[in-house]
Amino acid sequence: MLDLEHKLKQGFNGELRFNEPMSEHTSLKIGGPAEVMAFPEDPLSLRNILFVAKEEGLAVHVFGGGTNLLVSDKGIKGLAISLKAFGSIEAVHSRTSSATESADEESEEQDVTLFVGSGVPLAKLINYARKNGYTGLEALTGIPGLMGGAVYMNAGSFGTEMKDVIVSVAIMSKEGHLIILEKDKLNFAYRTSGLPDDSLILSANISLKKDEPEAIEKRIKEYMAKKKDAHPLGGLSAGCIFRNPEGNYAGRLIDNASCKGMKQGNVEVSTVHANYFINQGGASCSDFIKLMNSVREKVRQSSGIMLEPEIHIVGEV
Numbered sequence: 001m002l003d004l005e006h007k008l009k010q011g012f013n014g015e016l017r018f019n020e021p022m023s024e025h026t027s028l029k030i031g032g033p034a035e036v037m038a039f040p041e042d043p044l045s046l047r048n049i050l051f052v053a054k055e056e057g058l059a060v061h062v063f064g065g066g067t068n069l070l071v072s073d074k075g076i077k078g079l080a081i082s083l084k085a086f087g088s089i090e091a092v093h094s095r096t097s098s099a100t101e102s103a104d105e106e107s108e109e110q111d112v113t114l115f116v117g118s119g120v121p122l123a124k125l126i127n128y129a130r131k132n133g134y135t136g137l138e139a140l141t142g143i144p145g146l147m148g149g150a151v152y153m154n155a156g157s158f159g160t161e162m163k164d165v166i167v168s169v170a171i172m173s174k175e176g177h178l179i180i181l182e183k184d185k186l187n188f189a190y191r192t193s194g195l196p197d198d199s200l201i202l203s204a205n206i207s208l209k210k211d212e213p214e215a216i217e218k219r220i221k222e223y224m225a226k227k228k229d230a231h232p233l234g235g236l237s238a239g240c241i242f243r244n245p246e247g248n249y250a251g252r253l254i255d256n257a258s259c260k261g262m263k264q265g266n267v268e269v270s271t272v273h274a275n276y277f278i279n280q281g282g283a284s285c286s287d288f289i290k291l292m293n294s295v296r297e298k299v300r301q302s303s304g305i306m307l308e309p310e311i312h313i314v315g316e317v
């Protein structure tokens with residue numbers, strides 16, 4: 001281990017933690033230790049540890065806020081990477097758009113392009129946009145996690161998805177190559193960016209429009225109220241567990257299969273929103289998986305539909 005630590009530290013700015021409990025890095029508070037967890041502070045440090053990981057045959061797992069993840073009780077073999085230090089937001093371009101010219105010669109819209117580091121919490125980005133009078137993100141209010149995770153998952157709610165604002169995404173491959181992908185080179189779809197599995201998102205450029213901060217704030221409050229009404233935001237969860245099947249809602253199917261309130265160990269199917277499973281304290285990944293399997297089977301029996309997980313499962317289960 002000492003030899004590995006020595007190699008990982010070469011040309012590396014940031015923190016390295018060994019046997020790091022992943023339960024401290026997931027919203028579910030579930031997950032055994034990662035062999036090594038690295039918090040690089042710049043792209044060069046990231047590239048250097050990726051080289052060591054390759055040389056040493058270490059599997060690489062990248063984490064955002066851990067709000068869509070279920071990590072094995074056995075933990076993670078290899079290297080877990082957090083890019084939370086990649087936390088800057090900068091306006092890179094602002095222009096007056098002609099979008100409204102034909103409708104109304106008087107009114108002018110301003111587009112802005114923001115550079116957003118993958119470690120920026122989505123909530124912080126939405127707040128930045130509100131303060132500066134940029135609209136486009138309000139419907140994503142209440143989605144936890146970081147920018148990198150939101151882009152990778154194409155996070156969305158109330159009809160808006162990350163892809164609606166993306167201009168381009170900067171990634172580093174696990175080989176250490178830096179690549180900028182324009183939006184038309186990405187295959188965004190429901191809860192996926194279509195990025196190759198070996199992509200580490202460093203940042204994204206997004207395009208927003210100018211609006212009055214008060215109007216933006218009003219919409220944020222409305223979306224937050226709607227989300228609070230329908231989702232158990234207070235408990236330890238990972239958001240929706242299963243993907244919505246085409247033309248249906250996983251939550252509705254789970255509810256119709258009478259699974260609300262079902263329990264396995266300390267994990268419960270939420271009584272507020274059936275597609276949320278809540279860790280009631282000290283729950284294990286294996287109980288979580290057992291409950292997922294029981295719910296899937298009950299839904300299959302009642303509707304003939306086999307639900308597919310939306311959460312990402314990491315490590316051996």
Ligand SMILES: Cc1cc2nc3c(=O)[nH]c(=O)nc-3n(C[C@H](O)[C@H](O)[C@H](O)COP(=O)(O)OP(=O)(O)OC[C@H]3O[C@@H](n4cnc5c(N)ncnc54)[C@H](O)[C@@H]3O)c2cc1C
Nearest residue numbers: 064065066067068145146148149150152155156157201239
């Ligand atoms: C209470 C609650 C409410 C939620 N509501 C919603 C909702 O309304 N809509 C919605 O879409 N989701 C929702 N979610 C799920 C989750 O918050 C989103 O999917 C979020 O965007 C995930 O971001 P994260 O940073 O936590 O990613 P993580 O959970 O850390 O990772 C998710 C996936 O993205 C990958 N990833 C993360 N960062 C990077 C990176 N920099 N480069 C490459 N890959 C990366 C990970 O490897 C993993 O496969 C909710 C979750 C909770 C707990």
